[in-house]
Amino acid sequence: xxxxxxxxxxxxxxxxxxxxxxxNFSAVTGRDPLRLAIxxxxxxxxxxxxxxxxxxxxxxxxxGEGAASAETALHxxxxxARGAGCVLHTHSIWSTLLSHRHGDEGGLAIEGxxxxxxxxxxxxxxxxxxxxxxxxxxxxxxLAIVVRRTLADHPSCHGFLLRRHGLYTWGAxxxxxxxxxxxxxxxLESVARSKEAESWRS
Amino acid sequence: xxxxxxxxxxxxxxxxxxxxxxxNFSAVTGRDPLRLAIxxxxxxxxxxxxxxxxxxxxxxxxxGEGAASAETALHxxxxxARGAGCVLHTHSIWSTLLSHRHGDEGGLAIEGxxxxxxxxxxxxxxxxxxxxxxxxxxxxxxLAIVVRRTLADHPSCHGFLLRRHGLYTWGAxxxxxxxxxxxxxxxLESVARSKEAESWRS
Amino acid sequence: xxxxxxxxxxxxxxxxxxxxxxxNFSAVTGRDPLRLAIxxxxxxxxxxxxxxxxxxxxxxxxxGEGAASAETALHxxxxxARGAGCVLHTHSIWSTLLSHRHGDEGGLAIEGxxxxxxxxxxxxxxxxxxxxxxxxxxxxxxLAIVVRRTLADHPSCHGFLLRRHGLYTWGAxxxxxxxxxxxxxxxLESVARSKEAESWRS
Amino acid sequence: xxxxxxxxxxxxxxxxxxxxxxxNFSAVTGRDPLRLAIxxxxxxxxxxxxxxxxxxxxxxxxxGEGAASAETALHxxxxxARGAGCVLHTHSIWSTLLSHRHGDEGGLAIEGxxxxxxxxxxxxxxxxxxxxxxxxxxxxxxLAIVVRRTLADHPSCHGFLLRRHGLYTWGAxxxxxxxxxxxxxxxLESVARSKEAESWRS
Numbered sequence: 001x002x003x004x005x006x007x008x009x010x011x012x013x014x015x016x017x018x019x020x021x022x023x024n025f026s027a028v029t030g031r032d033p034l035r036l037a038i039x040x041x042x043x044x045x046x047x048x049x050x051x052x053x054x055x056x057x058x059x060x061x062x063x064g065e066g067a068a069s070a071e072t073a074l075h076x077x078x079x080x081a082r083g084a085g086c087v088l089h090t091h092s093i094w095s096t097l098l099s100h101r102h103g104d105e106g107g108l109a110i111e112g113x114x115x116x117x118x119x120x121x122x123x124x125x126x127x128x129x130x131x132x133x134x135x136x137x138x139x140x141x142x143l144a145i146v147v148r149r150t151l152a153d154h155p156s157c158h159g160f161l162l163r164r165h166g167l168y169t170w171g172a173x174x175x176x177x178x179x180x181x182x183x184x185x186x187x188l189e190s191v192a193r194s195k196e197a198e199s200w201r202s
Numbered sequence: 203x204x205x206x207x208x209x210x211x212x213x214x215x216x217x218x219x220x221x222x223x224x225x226n227f228s229a230v231t232g233r234d235p236l237r238l239a240i241x242x243x244x245x246x247x248x249x250x251x252x253x254x255x256x257x258x259x260x261x262x263x264x265x266g267e268g269a270a271s272a273e274t275a276l277h278x279x280x281x282x283a284r285g286a287g288c289v290l291h292t293h294s295i296w297s298t299l300l301s302h303r304h305g306d307e308g309g310l311a312i313e314g315x316x317x318x319x320x321x322x323x324x325x326x327x328x329x330x331x332x333x334x335x336x337x338x339x340x341x342x343x344x345l346a347i348v349v350r351r352t353l354a355d356h357p358s359c360h361g362f363l364l365r366r367h368g369l370y371t372w373g374a375x376x377x378x379x380x381x382x383x384x385x386x387x388x389x390l391e392s393v394a395r396s397k398e399a400e401s402w403r404s
Numbered sequence: 405x406x407x408x409x410x411x412x413x414x415x416x417x418x419x420x421x422x423x424x425x426x427x428n429f430s431a432v433t434g435r436d437p438l439r440l441a442i443x444x445x446x447x448x449x450x451x452x453x454x455x456x457x458x459x460x461x462x463x464x465x466x467x468g469e470g471a472a473s474a475e476t477a478l479h480x481x482x483x484x485a486r487g488a489g490c491v492l493h494t495h496s497i498w499s500t501l502l503s504h505r506h507g508d509e510g511g512l513a514i515e516g517x518x519x520x521x522x523x524x525x526x527x528x529x530x531x532x533x534x535x536x537x538x539x540x541x542x543x544x545x546x547l548a549i550v551v552r553r554t555l556a557d558h559p560s561c562h563g564f565l566l567r568r569h570g571l572y573t574w575g576a577x578x579x580x581x582x583x584x585x586x587x588x589x590x591x592l593e594s595v596a597r598s599k600e601a602e603s604w605r606s
Numbered sequence: 607x608x609x610x611x612x613x614x615x616x617x618x619x620x621x622x623x624x625x626x627x628x629x630n631f632s633a634v635t636g637r638d639p640l641r642l643a644i645x646x647x648x649x650x651x652x653x654x655x656x657x658x659x660x661x662x663x664x665x666x667x668x669x670g671e672g673a674a675s676a677e678t679a680l681h682x683x684x685x686x687a688r689g690a691g692c693v694l695h696t697h698s699i700w701s702t703l704l705s706h707r708h709g710d711e712g713g714l715a716i717e718g719x720x721x722x723x724x725x726x727x728x729x730x731x732x733x734x735x736x737x738x739x740x741x742x743x744x745x746x747x748x749l750a751i752v753v754r755r756t757l758a759d760h761p762s763c764h765g766f767l768l769r770r771h772g773l774y775t776w777g778a779x780x781x782x783x784x785x786x787x788x789x790x791x792x793x794l795e796s797v798a799r800s801k802e803a804e805s806w807r808s
Contacts, residue, residue: 015218016419019586020522044583091519096594097601100516112302114338114367115293118222124340125366136518138528164529165518179246182221190298192601197299197394199605201401217622314706316742316771317697320626326744327770381650384625392702399703399798403805420621423788424724448785495721500796501803504718540720542730568731569720596803603807 001027001037002053004174008088009039011178013046017090017185021045023166024069026056027086027174028079033057038075040066073144074168081151084170086177091166094188099133099161107132107154108161110187118183119158120176131184132160159184203229203239204255206376210290211241213380215248219292219387223247225368226271228258229288229376230281235259240277242268275346276370283353286372288379293368296390301335301363309334309356310363312389320385321360322378333386334362361386405431405441406457408578412492413443415582417450421494421589425449427570428473430460431490431578432483437461442479444470477548478572485555488574490581495570498592503537503565511536511558512565514591522587523562524580535588536564563588607633607643608659610780614694615645617784619652623696623791627651629772630675632662633692633780634685639663644681646672679750680774687757690776692783697772700794705739705767713738713760714767716793724789725764726782737790738766765790 005025012018023045026038035057039045043052054064061068069075075087102108110116111128119129132150137143147168150160158180159169169184171177207227214220225247228240237259241247245254256266263270271277277289304310312318313330321331334352339345349370352362360382361371371386373379409429416422427449430442439461443449447456458468465472473479479491506512514520515532523533536554541547551572554564562584563573573588575581611631618624629651632644641663645651649658660670667674675681681693708714716722717734725735738756743749753774756766764786765775775790777783 014216014418016590019590020519020583022519022522022587022590044579091590093590093593093597096517096519097597100598101601112366113298114364115222115224115298118224125338136529162518164516175246179222183224186218186221186293186295189295193295193299194302195604196398196600197303199401199603200397216620314770315702316768317626317628317702320628327742377650381626388622388625388697388699391699395699395703396706399707399802401805402801418620420792423792424721424785426721426724448781495792497792497795497799500719500721501799504800505803540731566720568718599806600802603805 001029001174002050005037005039005053006048006050008174008178009045009048012090012181013044015092015185017092017181018045019091022091024071024075024089025087026069026072026075026079028084029055030057034076034079035062036072036075036079038068038072040064041069042066070140073140074147077144077147077151078168078170081148082170083172084177085172086174087168087170088177088181089166089168090181090185092185092188094185094192095161095167096164098188098192099163099165103133103135103163105133108191110191113187113190115183115186115190118179120171120180121156129187130154130157132157134160134162136163136165203231203376204252207239207241207255208250208252210376210380211247211250214292214383215246217294217387219294219383220247221293224293226273226277226291227289228271228274228277228281230286231257232259236278236281237264238274238277238281240270240274242266243271244268272342275342276349279346279349279353280370280372283350284372286379287374288376289370289372290379290383291368291370292383292387294387294390296387296394297363297369298366300390300394301365301367305335305337305365307335310393312393315389315392317385317388317392320381322373322382331389332356332359334359336362336364338365338367405433405578406454409441409443409457410452410454412578412582413449413452416494416585417448419496419589421496421585422449423495426495428475428479428493429491430473430476430479430483432488433459434461438480438483439466440476440479440483442472442476444468445473446470474544477544478551481548481551481555482572482574485552486574488581489576490578491572491574492581492585493570493572494585494589496589496592498589498596499565499571500568502592502596503567503569507537507539507567509537512595514595517591517594519587519590519594522583524575524584533591534558534561536561538564538566540567540569607635607780608656611643611645611659612654612656614780614784615651615654618696618787619650621698621791623698623787624651625697628697630677630681630695631693632675632678632681632685634690635661636663640682640685641668642678642681642685644674644678646670647675648672676746679746680753683750683753683757684774684776687754688776689778690783691778692780693774693776694783694787695772695774696787696791698791698794700791700798701767701773702770704794704798705769705771709739709741709769711739714797716797719793719796721789721792721796724785726777726786727762735793736760736763738763740766740768742769742771 029035055062169180231237257264371382433439459466573584635641661668720731775786
């Protein structure tokens, strides 16, 4: 698991999705009781080492030095609601931009793109994906409740945006979660540039 | 052949043209009977291993685990119509954008660029390349027929776009097909940004 | 220290922030008397070797061949005013663009972004960062005085821009300074693209 | 020399400036008689091997298999007129775009940018660089004459653009020529994006 999260970090760093020490990743390592491998707070995701991946469970760090990501509560909500095996959170330019532009509408619809088929369970470009947008909040317990409600209200969504903050997505395993990041980032850039193109002189 | 497809995958991944598990590649390994090396469905093209390249022929996978790309039928049409030795399919932001913008016109003309000379048989920037755009379709046998007709109607085209889906191009060998991807992607970005520049204040 | 500056150079080169031989980096190696490791003038920051990092103190190069960066005086002002352990100067497209666009206003406010929390001491996206913009000047002693006054006038700023020139930021150690570059560059691109998006047809 | 050209090719490929098999590089290896190391026609500049660098002199290939770049005549004009030790030709999106937009004016002025100081002999951002733009032409002897006249008419220019084709620049040695490519490409992108920004809503 750790090796996979480290490799994902390098890949996402190359794309500019985890600048500074932004982003955080987790993978479920046990279900009963629930155990997570989760990135240490304040690490650069492009330069992770095994020591930067903590074991978390029973509400605390069980193994490793330092604090788990401040957003651990959000990871736990997603694991509980979706049975996800991996949760990935990234910060990109396009997710930041669109999360604000469509923030007042509470979400963003994406449809008509072949790339939608890269989302688990989607078999046609005619699929309509609703990507909820949540107001950003530094109060993690409060934000966790909003995440729980959002996941309940949108049982088929594959991710959500935090306004002017970034993307959360997940998957059964790290490879699927990483694929969802790539797919959603591709779609967000496509949506943004297409919107821009509508302003070109015809 | 396998090594070449693996290297092409890494190169295209670095450019963001095969995000998620998108895209698929094939190379002809025998002509009589026809044999293809083709990427396994659902693989990440930036992380291909030899086991991800299947041998295909006589309408089925002859060697390797897993299914051939769902779009194998399109590869076969191109090999048959053009005698291509390699077919490459990629998903980029610019091909996605322009395939939709010009979709209703059925294609896109590109002319006046020196880079056109990177297309096989083109010796001057004054060449006019017509890049056909086909409606996207999840019904592969039906889409294969449209591909066949398009290739017949445009005997000198070097590639085509599927609407909001991506680019297909080909070549006598992997190196030529990869060059065509790079050339066409460069030209598509140039066309899009030039169109954008027409809207700048003069 | 040298190894860290070399690695930072490679990272920033990959992002296009130190094109040509632009940019310069320093790290404090002693406080009493003050000693700096600083990049030699005219080196490519993506290809630094240990020989390209000079020891500087008492107003001159103490160890190594060649001249210290022409902008050493600015590094010294920042170290003195902020107690910084590392000063990094980069040239990016977005800092160049925004430093000119907002140059007449003397600075640029950035607020509302989660990424602001990557700046030392910032704990909420509601933080408002004022990034001062100074007129570019080839007279280094004169520019050093302007830098000193700017740092005094804006005691909580994390960096500043030189108009049509680039970004200066700093940190307690190389890792923090590098994080500030990544954070500020992300924010500058976000601000610029958001401004652009305001012109899209709604 | 060969090693330097190979490394430059890898660097420029990573930036997308030598897509397909575009671009060509040369370095002077002897002055009397004149000898050039020059890239073989039809090679990918990101994957050069020593065998792809030919020795050229007395109007023909002296060592190596294959043909010298079709644009060898232009390299020779630049070496003769400027005493250059290295000539680099690249194809980028921004040079393609601006060479067309400003083609009718015969060139493009760049001034006010700190990055101008990366051009040999320029010591202030107040420098005004005139980058001539030549009409593209497949007739190399004729184009060589236009290059010769352009270099005579603009004795202090550091490069020129071929319309919808690309950039030529040079330097005393490969490192300086490569620096000029990076500097001019940075400036061209800056000029283009600044122009774009003028259209943003104020």
